[in-house]
Amino acid sequence: MLGIQTISRQRLGDKIADVLRNQILLGEMNPGSNIPERETAEALGVSRTPLREALLILEGEGLVIMAPAKSPVVANPTVNEITQLILVQSALEGLAGECACEVITTDELDRVQSMHQGLIAIADQAEALDFFSADMAFHEAIVAATKNLPLIKTHAQYNSRVWRARFMSSRRRVKKRSITLQEHANIVEGLVLRDKDQTSAALQQHLRDAITNIATVFANQENQE
């Protein structure tokens, strides 16, 4: 039983969705594993109705697959699907870069820069998850600076869907952290110069790299089997 029913005006289903989403992202629920409704509801100390509500939300986000007369399942995207997802993500971040150049405030820019510095600081010793999370947060901060709510939300959803695959690939150290930092430096520079093209291109480059890295990891996995 988790501490879900805290005092709040948010729907239970939303909170359950948050819990499940975290479990999925953090790998506590493996891709492909079942999410039986009664069992899960009981484990969370809630009824099936809000649990189902949460599952519907996650289905809409693409994190859960619900087939008729089958237990809901944690999404388990193929390499191709992940590639497609990151392609969209790169378009979204490209737009975010352009918009950010126009509307980012100096405060927000400072924050992005300090996040970049923070990432540099921990690059030597940080755990994979910590470094990866900080990396993601850096990108989220840029997207957030656009103040474009639909963009922010859609980007966050795509982030969720590719989170695990990107984390796996970052954990394998396929990509050197130094490269990540250099790309981030380009992005920051673009923002400082308010150069749409540079910012957008740097952000997209970052994600194109992610695609090749993930493809490598998947290829290795298949060789092992």
Next chain:
Amino acid sequence: MLGIQTISRQRLGDKIADVLRNQILLGEMNPGSNIPERETAEALGVSRTPLREALLILEGEGLVIMAPAKSPVVANPTVNEITQLILVQSALEGLAGECACEVITTDELDRVQSMHQGLIAIADQAEALDFFSADMAFHEAIVAATKNLPLIKTHAQYNSRVWRARFMSSRRRVKKRSITLQEHANIVEGLVLRDKDQTSAALQQHLRDAITNIATVFANQENQE
């Protein structure tokens, strides 16, 4: 009572969502109007459970706003929100254009071209809704040609959210149909040449125009009040 409960393996909630989505897009439900659960459920001849499921789906798509302890409401985006939505849409279609240049088949290209010709043919006498629908279908066909499912789905959702505003603006004839046709011609040409830059740019231009046209319509509306 609508003919919802036909024999099918699809969840009731999905079908209800389809019905409501159509009603919203076609203007049978006005933006801002309430969707009381019991009343609507009864009107559709279903119980509240699947109706709520449908509302959750539509909330996820941004077509319905559900606030705590208030009746669900048909989304009523402001000009700014619509502008933001179309910005994202333009990024998505830009990506679609690039991908389509790579992966579109000759059959699909033929279909796009014939849709373009069809649009030219009806431009003189078609009703606003028919012309607009055909215009939208043309764009959807291009996005579909990418075979990128997440892109297709996300694009469709953004399409839904801006549908009404774009339809209103097209109905006011703010934009001459001849301009639309010329832009479409550029898009088709880009696809035929497999020119990513031209295709992408033409698609984005199309939507940037949409933004200014919609802004005009909204400005006129406010003047009238």
Next chain:
DNA sequence: ATTATTTATTTGGTATACCAAATTATCTTG
């Protein structure tokens, strides 16, 4: 007559009950 207060009612949120399809286990039959 107006405002404040309280009661009634409506509404969304959650839990439970029921159903049908699908799966699994059991039993029967070759």
Next chain:
DNA sequence: CAAGATAATTTGGTATACCAAATAAATAAT
């Protein structure tokens, strides 16, 4: 013992019941 048929059980889908918060209505006090 193996294979097919049938019964039992599990699971998701839907309907109903109940609750709490919010709103509307009615009443009382100024």
